[in-house]
Each structure stands twice: as structure tokens, then as C-alpha cells.
Amino acid sequence: MPRKAPSITHKRSRASKPKVTTGCLTCKVRRIKCDESKPHCNRCLRTGRNCDGYAPPLPRPTAITTQPTSTIAHLPSLSAVLISLPGTPSERHSFHFFLSHTAPQLRGLFESPFWSQHVLQACLREEAIWHAAVALGAVHGRFYAEGGEGGERQMWEGEGFAIKQYVKAISCLTRRGGGERRIDVALMACVLFTCFESLRGHHAPALVHLDNGVNLLLELQSLEKPRNLITQTYPPTPYTPLSALQALLTRLDTQATQLLPSRHTRLHPVSTPPTHYETFISLEEAQRASDELWNYCLYTLQPSYPSPYLHPQPQPSHDDLAHRQASYATALTTYLTTKPPRTAREQQAGHMLRLHTLVATLSLSTTSLPASEDVWDTHTPSFAAIVDLARRIIDLDTDVDIYAPETGRVGLDTGVLGPLYLTALRCRDPMVRREAVELLKKERRREGLWDSTLLAIVAERAVGIEEGGCKSELDTGRISDVDVVFDPEGCRAGVRFLLEGGRGSVEGHRGLVLTTDLPRGQNTY
Incomplete structure (x- = not known):
């Protein structure tokens, strides 16, 4: 992914605060001073938050075992998990960050035992998942520190450490073959690898890992296989239920399909x-x-879209x-x-559900009409409501304890970025669509495969084309489609804008095509 273009960078000033080096885990995540009351911090209790207790000193490394366990068993508390951490000091540091920051943010606003229990359970028993979590914690730690103070950035090793852990995780998976192969471990690794590459800004390999997970699920979904074979393929005592992995991979696949019009969702x-x-x-x-x-x-x-795995069904x-x-x-x-709602988290979750319902209703109301960009012209009130809800959700980030807005937000939930991007591309009211673009530009946000910086650059370019911001005979046309093509070698993407009603054709569509390359950089952030 490219770095933010200088023209659209809005650097947030940040007040200097004392570093939080002691205190409960919840206050550390929120980056505020803890009163250090035992067994639970009074500051957390007064604000209605759950206090996660205090982390013990990091222990000496212990060996990783590979014996699977049933997901019925509950994980011990976070403090108890930290006591038995394996690995080197650098690995434990990154894994601690994964536990206290990455997993809670990836879980998002809605409770998910996958991130709060199942992944952590697998990390302590599966080398592949352990190294994948360490890699993800390391790259997220650098992302987090880049929004913080200089001293925080010095706490993290270079990107090479994260990549080495990532390679180790892949090697652990490939070493397990034949009867030792566990589908649940492979699917969990696909999710973690997709998150890792996406957070690095390398979306092409992220999509490769996502497709690997989708292909595994398609094999399990196949209606041509006997039911008992599917049951035998997925472990009887998995680290996480198959339904949890299906939900996560389907969400990521849906995001990819909405971002890339040429992509089809294959998961039935x-x-x-x-x-x-x-x-x-x-x-x-x-x-x-x-x-x-x-x-x-x-x-x-x-x-x-024909699939070799599924029988046709009535539509x-x-x-x-x-x-x-x-x-x-x-x-x-x-x-x-x-x-x-009783808490800021519940209020934000409620707004999020309203937002997605509004987008779904709007999308269904336009798909029944003739294919033309004019169908969006009558929906300005809906777009204005989308922007209003998105702003409310963003404003609540400060009050929700799993986020630290000044250092950026990371998650897997489909949040505000997709709706704001849709508004910027399709709304015909200049004020509403530019407000959507401004929200994308000022946010440092990652929601699954959605990247606020990438979307802001593409959306601003689209507005310029349609409203005549670029001096060209083509700029009066309306954009009927936007196709993003990611560079497999790094943080770079090409964008094609298909204009409605022009000369020529592309892939069967009438219209003119404008192409632009997003600037090259090490990372979006």
C-alpha cells in the first residue's frame, strides 16, 4: 500500500502524557494512568469497564507442545497465560502486545470467543499459530507506535523480525503433512496471515492467503462429498468451531468483493x-x-459464477x-x-448495526433499477444519514476501551470505511460526498481489507474526475466502476475508473477508462 500523499495528510497533534509502565492491563491498553488498586483498578470499576488485572514479570521460555485440546475448555485469565509464555524475549514482547492490543481490537465491538479464547489456546499448543500471532503482534506494535511518541517506536524491532516470525509460521504449516494436517489450524493461520499482510499494506499476498482459506472452506462445503467425510475432515475437538472460521473468512471475502468489482464471492x-x-x-x-x-x-x-464444489440452487x-x-x-x-445502550461500546455497536442496515437497504433499492449512475441521485438523504452515523461512531472511539484513536484503529469488522467510500463514490451532493472524503482522510483506520488512506486517495480522485477537478475532456463523465489492482511486489496499487457513456469498451462495458497509479511507499502508515 502507498504512503499517505502529502496533500491529504492531516497530522494530529498529541498532548504529551507520562508513559504508562505499570498498572492494570486495561489502563495500559487505554494509555492512561492507573490507580493500581488490587485486585482490580478502581478507575476501571468507576467507568464500568472490566479490569483485566496485572501482568506478572515475563518468565523464562518454555517448550511449545503440539497436543490439541477441545474448545470446550475455558482459557485461564490473561495473567495466567502470561506466566507460561514460550519463546525469546522479543517473541514474548510481541505476543504480549498481541494479547493486550491486537486480539481485543480484532475482536471489535461484538463478543467473539475466537479472539478472546480460541486463538490464544492454539498459540500455546501450535507453533504455526504461535509464530503467526507473534508476527502479527510485532507488525501491529510498529503500526501502533508510529502514532505514538519516539520512545515507543524504539521499543520495537524492525520489520525484519515480524517477517522472520511470519516465515517460521508458514514453515511450521508446511512441515505438517498427511495425517498430521489439521484443517482448523490451517484456517486459523489463513486468517492471521491475511491480517498480517493487510496491516503491512501488502494486499496482494493478503488476498492470496484469503483465497487459500476460501478454497479450504469450499472443500468442506462441497455438496458432492458425503456428510460423514466432511465431519471426519474437520477435527472432532478443534481449537475453534468451524462456524467461527466460516464467519471470519466470509466477512473478509465480502470485503474483498466489495473493494474489487472484478472479484466474485465464492463462499456459498x-x-x-x-x-x-x-x-x-x-x-x-x-x-x-x-x-x-x-x-x-x-x-x-x-x-x-460457476463453482466446481456446489450444485445449483434456486435463486x-x-x-x-x-x-x-x-x-x-x-x-x-x-x-x-x-x-x-448502557455503555459507550454498546452505543457504538448499535450505531454500527444501524449504519450497515442503512447501506444494505440503499444497495438493494438501487439494484432493482436500470443500470445507470442516475439511480443514486434520489438517495442524498440516505447518504447524509450514513455520514452522520459514521461520524458518531468515530467520535465514540475515544470512549470505547479497546481503541486508542491517536495511534490508529485496527479491526476485522466491516465498520465505517466501506459506507463512507460508497458515499464518496455514489452520492451526487457535493457537500455530503466531500464530507465523506474528509472523514476518510483524517482517519488512521484499518478494517479488515479496507484501508482509510487508500480509500481516501481513490475517493478524492473520483470526486475530482466527476466534478471537473482535473482538466480533461473526460472529467464530466460519471464513474460507473472503480477497479483497484494491487501490486504483488509491495505497497502499490493501480486504479481504473470506468466512465459511463463514453467511447470504447473494457471487459464488455461501454465507457472510457482512466488509470492512475497510487504512489509507491513502504507502507500506508
């Missing part, structure tokens, strides 16, 4: 969403239902999809009205 929906929703019992249930419904709609509405009509989405929106409104 695991289940068919209900035709009618009553209400929800938790934010997590509402999120799972939202993901399931959106993935179902995206898979159904995309052009037919629902557009009206059927719109009915399901309307029913979900009503059920979500009922839940959020009857269960008002």
Missing part, C-alpha cells in the same frame, strides 16, 4: 436467512443475522431479498429501542 451461504425476523436477544445475535443476510444478498445478486427474487432486509431493519429498531 451456510444457511438461508429467515423470511421474517421477530427481534434479537443481544447485539451479537443482531450482528450475526446482519452478516448472514448481507452475505446471502451479495452472493445472490452477483453475476453467475430468490429481488423482492424477496428486499422483504427480508426490511424485516431485519424493523427487528433491529425494536431491539435497540427496547434495550437502550
Whole structure:
């Protein structure tokens, strides 16, 4: 990924604060002074946060065992995990960061035992997952420190350490063959590798790892295989349920499909969403239902894509999809009205669900109309609501304890970046779309495969083309599609803007194509 262009960099000034070298783990993550009360910090208790206790001194390395365990067993507390850390001092330092910063941020606003328990359990028993987590913690630590003070940056080794750990993880996977191969370990590694390369700004290899995970899932999903063979392929006592890995990889695959129009989502929906929703019992249930419904709609509405793994199934009509989405929106409104948020985290999660519901409803309302950019012209109020909700979500980052806004936000949830990018590309109101671009430009944010810096550069270029910001006879055209092509060798991407109603054709589409290269750099950040 390219570095931020100087013209769109908005450097945030940061007040000097004393370093937090002692105190509870929660206050360390929030980068505030802890009162160090035992057994739990009073500062956390007063603000309604969970205090994670205090980390003991790092111990001597211990050997990694490879015996699998059932996910039914609960992990001990974070402090107890730290006591038995294996590895070198540098590995333990990076893994500690993974535990206290990376995993909570990747978990996001909604509870996920995958990040809070299952990955940590596998790290202590599987060398591949251990080294992958260390690599991810190391690269995230450097990302985090670049938004902090100079002393923090000096605490981290160069990128070479993270890459060595990454290579070790891959080597551990390739050494296990035949009957020793564990599908759950391979899928977990695909998720971690995708996160690692994405955070480095190397999206081409990130997509390779994602596709490897998708291919493994497709083999498990195959309707041509007997049910008992699928059961035998996935371990009877896995580190994490297959459903958790399916949800994570499907979310990443959906993000990639929305970012790259030439890409097709190949993961068949695991289940068919209900035709009618009553209400929800938790934010997590509402999120799972939202993901399931959106993935179902995206898979159904995309052009037919043959798969060797799946038998053809009857496709629902557009009206059927719109009915399901309307029913979900009503059920979500009922839940959020009857269960008002008690914390900033719940408030932010509620806004996020509203935002995604608004985007899904808007997308379905335009797909039923003739293919033309004019279909977006009547939806300015919806785009304005998207920007308003996104701003509220961003403003709450400071109050949600898993984020440190001044050092950047990292996560896997589909958050505000996709909706803001859609608004910048499709909204026809100059003020609304430029407000969306400005939010993208000032945020230092990574949401799965969505990168705020990349999206800001592409969106600003698109606005310039459509509104005549670039002096060219082509600039009066409307952009019907944007295709990003990542350089497999590093942090660089090419962008093609397909203009509606021009001369010529590209891949069967009428129109003129403008191409631009995003600037080369070591990393987006």
C-alpha cells in the first residue's frame, strides 16, 4: 500500500502524557494512568469497564507442545497465560502486545470467543499459530507506535523480525503433512496471515492467503462429498468451531468483493436467512443475522459464477431479498429501542448495526433499477444519514476501551470505511460526498481489507474526475466502476475508473477508462 500523499495528510497533534509502565492491563491498553488498586483498578470499576488485572514479570521460555485440546475448555485469565509464555524475549514482547492490543481490537465491538479464547489456546499448543500471532503482534506494535511518541517506536524491532516470525509460521504449516494436517489450524493461520499482510499494506499476498482459506472452506462445503467425510475432515475437538472460521473468512471475502468489482464471492451461504425476523436477544445475535443476510444478498445478486464444489440452487427474487432486509431493519429498531445502550461500546455497536442496515437497504433499492449512475441521485438523504452515523461512531472511539484513536484503529469488522467510500463514490451532493472524503482522510483506520488512506486517495480522485477537478475532456463523465489492482511486489496499487457513456469498451462495458497509479511507499502508515 502507498504512503499517505502529502496533500491529504492531516497530522494530529498529541498532548504529551507520562508513559504508562505499570498498572492494570486495561489502563495500559487505554494509555492512561492507573490507580493500581488490587485486585482490580478502581478507575476501571468507576467507568464500568472490566479490569483485566496485572501482568506478572515475563518468565523464562518454555517448550511449545503440539497436543490439541477441545474448545470446550475455558482459557485461564490473561495473567495466567502470561506466566507460561514460550519463546525469546522479543517473541514474548510481541505476543504480549498481541494479547493486550491486537486480539481485543480484532475482536471489535461484538463478543467473539475466537479472539478472546480460541486463538490464544492454539498459540500455546501450535507453533504455526504461535509464530503467526507473534508476527502479527510485532507488525501491529510498529503500526501502533508510529502514532505514538519516539520512545515507543524504539521499543520495537524492525520489520525484519515480524517477517522472520511470519516465515517460521508458514514453515511450521508446511512441515505438517498427511495425517498430521489439521484443517482448523490451517484456517486459523489463513486468517492471521491475511491480517498480517493487510496491516503491512501488502494486499496482494493478503488476498492470496484469503483465497487459500476460501478454497479450504469450499472443500468442506462441497455438496458432492458425503456428510460423514466432511465431519471426519474437520477435527472432532478443534481449537475453534468451524462456524467461527466460516464467519471470519466470509466477512473478509465480502470485503474483498466489495473493494474489487472484478472479484466474485465464492463462499456459498451456510444457511438461508429467515423470511421474517421477530427481534434479537443481544447485539451479537443482531450482528450475526446482519452478516448472514448481507452475505446471502451479495452472493445472490452477483453475476453467475460457476463453482466446481456446489450444485445449483434456486435463486430468490429481488423482492424477496428486499422483504427480508426490511424485516431485519424493523427487528433491529425494536431491539435497540427496547434495550437502550448502557455503555459507550454498546452505543457504538448499535450505531454500527444501524449504519450497515442503512447501506444494505440503499444497495438493494438501487439494484432493482436500470443500470445507470442516475439511480443514486434520489438517495442524498440516505447518504447524509450514513455520514452522520459514521461520524458518531468515530467520535465514540475515544470512549470505547479497546481503541486508542491517536495511534490508529485496527479491526476485522466491516465498520465505517466501506459506507463512507460508497458515499464518496455514489452520492451526487457535493457537500455530503466531500464530507465523506474528509472523514476518510483524517482517519488512521484499518478494517479488515479496507484501508482509510487508500480509500481516501481513490475517493478524492473520483470526486475530482466527476466534478471537473482535473482538466480533461473526460472529467464530466460519471464513474460507473472503480477497479483497484494491487501490486504483488509491495505497497502499490493501480486504479481504473470506468466512465459511463463514453467511447470504447473494457471487459464488455461501454465507457472510457482512466488509470492512475497510487504512489509507491513502504507502507500506508
